Amino acid sequence: MSAVTLERPTKKAALNRQAVREGVNSTLGLSRQIFQALCQRRVAISFALVLALLASSIGVVVSAHQNRLLFNQLAEFRAQRDHFEREWSQLLLEQSALSAQSRIERRASDKLGMVVPGQDQIVLVNAP
Numbered sequence: 001m002s003a004v005t006l007e008r009p010t011k012k013a014a015l016n017r018q019a020v021r022e023g024v025n026s027t028l029g030l031s032r033q034i035f036q037a038l039c040q041r042r043v044a045i046s047f048a049l050v051l052a053l054l055a056s057s058i059g060v061v062v063s064a065h066q067n068r069l070l071f072n073q074l075a076e077f078r079a080q081r082d083h084f085e086r087e088w089s090q091l092l093l094e095q096s097a098l099s100a101q102s103r104i105e106r107r108a109s110d111k112l113g114m115v116v117p118g119q120d121q122i123v124l125v126n127a128p
Contacts, residue, residue, distance in 0.1 A: 044128055097103070108114040 038047065105116075
């Protein structure tokens with residue numbers, strides 16, 4: 001049989017002030033180096049070009065989205081135009097059917113009792 005021993009975990013020492021100061025100083029030093037590098041002309045130009053690239057890419061995305069929206073709206077307007085053209089052609093057919101001479105004569109004789117006058121009933125009036 002083997003013996004099992006339980007060991008207590010070792011406690012790590014709390015951060016001391018010196019370690020914290022060293023960490024803060026190294027962070028500040030790194031920040032200074034980054035800002036000094038950004039102040040160099042090449043880096044500033046590169047940074048400005050990256051910002052211009054980002055702005056133009058966002059512009060492309062926005063214009064593509066607007067293009068899609070406007071194309072969908074155009075398709076809806078074309079469908080609506082086609083519907084109105086069909087309705088207009090149906091109305092023209094209905095108008096031509098309703099204004100046919102034979103239909104008008106038939107309705108005048110059926111509903112109003114009108115008849116075409118004979119030759120002997122026509123009177124010509126001379127203008128003064």
